[in-house]
Structures are given as C-alpha cells and as structure tokens.
Amino acid sequence: MTVRAEQRVIEPRPWLDSIRPYHPGQHAASDDGSLASNESPLGASPHVARAVAKAASGAHHYPDPLAGELCEELARLHGVAPEQILIGNGSDELIFLLAWAYLAHGGHAVCADPAYRMDEISSQVVDARLTKVPLRDWTHDLDAMTAAEADIAYVVNPHNPTGTALGLPAIECFAADSKARLLVVDEAYIDFTDDPDATTAIPLAREGRAVVLRTFSKIHGLAGLRVGYLVADRRIVATLRKIRAPFSVGALAQAAALAALGDPGHRQAVRRHTLQYRRALTELVTRAGYHVIPSQANFVLVQAPDEDALITRLAAHGISVRPGSALGLPGTVRMSVPTAKGLHLVEQALA
Structure with a gap:
C-alpha cells in the first residue's frame, strides 16, 4: 500500500498580504x-523595427549584461560618466532595486498620495514603512514631505496620475531641506513638459544629489520592450549592479533603445x-x-x-x-x- 505524503504548504511573508495588486x-x-x-x-521610430530585426539574428547569444553601448550613449546625452548610468527592465525594475538596496527590512519611504503604484508596491514587498503625503492643489506638497525622516523620498515629476509638474528650483530646495537620505525623482513624462530643461533634475543627479529615473516607454514608444534607466552617484549604481539580474534587459530591447536615441x-x-x-x-x-x-x-x-x-x-x-x-x-x-x-x-x- 502506498501512503500519500501530506502536502506541504508554505505561507508567504505576512506583510505581503496587505499588497493591493497592480491592475494595468x-x-x-x-x-x-x-x-x-x-x-x-x-x-x-521606424528605425526601431529594423534594428530589432537585425538584432534578432543573434538571439542565441546572451545580451550585454550592463548594456554598455546604451550606457555610453546615455552618458553623452546627459553629460555624466557611464558609471553613473544603470539600464533596467523598464524603470520599474530599477524602483525595485532601490527598494531592495535602501528600504529592505524596516526602511522608511515618503511619497505623494496618491503614489505611483510601483513606489508603493516595492516598499511593501521589502517590508518598509511608507508615508504618503496628500497632494496640495493637485501637486506634491514638498513642504510637508520635507519633514519626513525617510530613507527614500519619491518625487514623480510630472506626477502620475495628475500630470502636474514642479520646476527644478522647487526640486533643488527639497533636495537641500528634506530629511530623507536619498531623493528619487521619476521623470517618465519629462519630455512632455513645456520646458524639459527647466524641469529635469538631471543636474542634481550629475552632482550625486539625487537619483533620476527615465523610461523609453513614453516619448520613445517602446513600452512593449521594457527599457528604463537611472542616473545617479557612482556608488549607488555600483550597489544596484550587484543585486540586479545580469541579463534583465534583452538584446532586442537594447538595440531598440539605441535606434530610438538615434532618431531625434x-x-x-x-x-x-x-x-x-x-x-x-x-x-x-x-x-x-x-x-x-x-x-x-x-x-x-x-x-x-x-x-x-x-x-x-x-x-x-x-x-x-x-x-x-x-x-x-x-x-x-x-x-x-x-x-x-x-x-x-x-x-x-x-x-
């Protein structure tokens, strides 16, 4: 007679029960x-399809683990060293890397309310505390956020879902006055502002005073290929490289991003x-x-x-x-x- 072994059941970590799933x-x-x-x-861009078709012939090879050519191109674009750029599987992967590195096991993040859902979910996944500060006049209440003694302060600029934006002077004042240890500015929609150069926090990232997130999903139309990047201090990039999956951005996505950059x-x-x-x-x-x-x-x-x-x-x-x-x-x-x-x-x- 065969005795059927009792089925073993493992339960997820208890803090995961509170996560509200993301619904696209x-x-x-x-x-x-x-x-x-x-x-x-x-x-x-029409250049993208041609670049992807060409790259597909090498689909049996692993991709460049750090997307070196793309890093070089973005470094030139933003006036930073390649070591200040990290490419990710969409900016969402980079948000999770930041949470694992700087919020895990009891960290504290502050953001606007409503939050960008990935900022919220990634904080919950790593068992961090999240302080959500209500918007004021449909935009970030930076004065209220300044007082939070957090590990990360998230500023989504322009904000999603309101579409409102803060100018660089406001971000600079927040960077100087905030009690948060790390400022993360998500600029997924920066290209659609009236004056991107006067809005972007890239100058702060260049100086190591902030992390700036960008994506190829919006202005470049590569949402289906999942390419994002961040600009930050070299030490932050080095830390995130250690915990990032080595081949998270595929060869076709890297080729597409390079082609998109080549078509201003x-x-x-x-x-x-x-x-x-x-x-x-x-x-x-x-x-x-x-x-x-x-x-x-x-x-x-x-x-x-x-x-x-x-x-x-x-x-x-x-x-x-x-x-x-x-x-x-x-x-x-x-x-x-x-x-x-x-x-x-x-x-x-x-x-």
Missing part, C-alpha cells in the same frame, strides 16, 4: 480608442503631437462641461463626480480610459493624449 489599463478594440495606458500615439526627429514629432493634442483634448473635454487638471504629461486628468458614467459614455464609442478610483483619485478619469482619430472618437462620445 485595458486596451480598447482599436489602438485609436486605447487611452488608458499613456502609450505613444505615434508609436516607435521622431522624438520631436511625438513631443509636438503630444503638446498639440493635449491642448485639443483639454479644450474638447472642457467644452463638454468637465474640469481638466492642467497637465504637463501625455495624459489629462478629468474631474468627473460620476466617473462610471463618463467611462461608460466613452466605452460606448470604443474608448478605454483609466478610472481615477483605481489610481487613488476617485471622482476623476485619466485619459491619454490620443491620435487624430482617437480625438475624433472622444469628440463623438462627448457630443
């Missing part, structure tokens, strides 16, 4: 109607389109009777007391958007900047 935006039936995920309305014309076209259609979308939604939070990103946040009614109205015309209740701001709806056809769909839905 949903795609609509058409790309033009998919306004839930802040994807590039113009897609990637496409990048400028995406920026022009975004600024033009952000204004058009804001005017259209405002004429329909809604209030729109002034945005510096590739999306707008619409105040809608009955958000379900607005979401249903848009869905009837093949448009998907992001409910504010899923982003920590009930009574709002976040809409990505659309294509020309997408804007027409919105116009029909709100007519």
Whole structure:
C-alpha cells in the first residue's frame, strides 16, 4: 500500500498580504480608442523595427549584461560618466532595486498620495514603512514631505496620475531641506513638459544629489520592450549592479533603445503631437462641461463626480480610459493624449 505524503504548504511573508495588486489599463478594440495606458500615439521610430530585426539574428547569444553601448550613449546625452548610468527592465525594475538596496527590512519611504503604484508596491514587498503625503492643489506638497525622516523620498515629476509638474528650483530646495537620505525623482513624462530643461533634475543627479529615473516607454514608444534607466552617484549604481539580474534587459530591447536615441526627429514629432493634442483634448473635454487638471504629461486628468458614467459614455464609442478610483483619485478619469482619430472618437462620445 502506498501512503500519500501530506502536502506541504508554505505561507508567504505576512506583510505581503496587505499588497493591493497592480491592475494595468485595458486596451480598447482599436489602438485609436486605447487611452488608458499613456502609450505613444505615434508609436516607435521606424528605425526601431529594423534594428530589432537585425538584432534578432543573434538571439542565441546572451545580451550585454550592463548594456554598455546604451550606457555610453546615455552618458553623452546627459553629460555624466557611464558609471553613473544603470539600464533596467523598464524603470520599474530599477524602483525595485532601490527598494531592495535602501528600504529592505524596516526602511522608511515618503511619497505623494496618491503614489505611483510601483513606489508603493516595492516598499511593501521589502517590508518598509511608507508615508504618503496628500497632494496640495493637485501637486506634491514638498513642504510637508520635507519633514519626513525617510530613507527614500519619491518625487514623480510630472506626477502620475495628475500630470502636474514642479520646476527644478522647487526640486533643488527639497533636495537641500528634506530629511530623507536619498531623493528619487521619476521623470517618465519629462519630455512632455513645456520646458524639459527647466524641469529635469538631471543636474542634481550629475552632482550625486539625487537619483533620476527615465523610461523609453513614453516619448520613445517602446513600452512593449521594457527599457528604463537611472542616473545617479557612482556608488549607488555600483550597489544596484550587484543585486540586479545580469541579463534583465534583452538584446532586442537594447538595440531598440539605441535606434530610438538615434532618431531625434521622431522624438520631436511625438513631443509636438503630444503638446498639440493635449491642448485639443483639454479644450474638447472642457467644452463638454468637465474640469481638466492642467497637465504637463501625455495624459489629462478629468474631474468627473460620476466617473462610471463618463467611462461608460466613452466605452460606448470604443474608448478605454483609466478610472481615477483605481489610481487613488476617485471622482476623476485619466485619459491619454490620443491620435487624430482617437480625438475624433472622444469628440463623438462627448457630443
């Protein structure tokens, strides 16, 4: 007779029970109607497909573990040493690396409320304490955040989901006055601000006074390939390299990112389109009777007391958007900047 062994069950660490899973935006039936995920309305540079096809012939080789060529290119772009750049599998991987290195086992982070979900989730995963400071006038309340004696202070600039942005002088004052030991500025949407050069915290990262996160998902349209990077003090980069998976960024993604950097014309076209259609979308939604939070990103946040009614109205015309209740701001709806056809769909839905 065979005696069946009792099934062993292992329980996850107890602090993981409190994590609310991340739920991404949903795609609509058409790309033009998919306004839930802040994807590039113009897609990637045509150079990207050619670079990926060429790189695919070497798919049997492991990729460069540190994406050296891409690091060199980004170092030139930002005026820093290559040792100050770390490439990641999207900026989300880098957020988790920062949490593992500087928050694990009882660390403390401070951020805005609502937080970018990956800042929140990564803090919970490593059993850190997270202080969320409510927004003031739809933007970061840096004065209140300054008082938090934290290991990391997260500033998402422009903020997601409001789209509001702080100028570099405000970030510099916060860096000087904050009691946090490390300032992390997430600039996923920096290219869509009215004046990126006057907004970016790269000068602080250059001096080792902040960590700046960037992504290829937005302005470059590489959301499906997962490439991000950070600019920081060499010591921080060296620490994160030790705990980063050695091949986390694939060869095709590295080739795509290099091709995207090599096409500044496409990048400028995406920026022009975004600024033009952000204004058009804001005017259209405002004429329909809604209030729109002034945005510096590739999306707008619409105040809608009955958000379900607005979401249903848009869905009837093949448009998907992001409910504010899923982003920590009930009574709002976040809409990505659309294509020309997408804007027409919105116009029909709100007519």
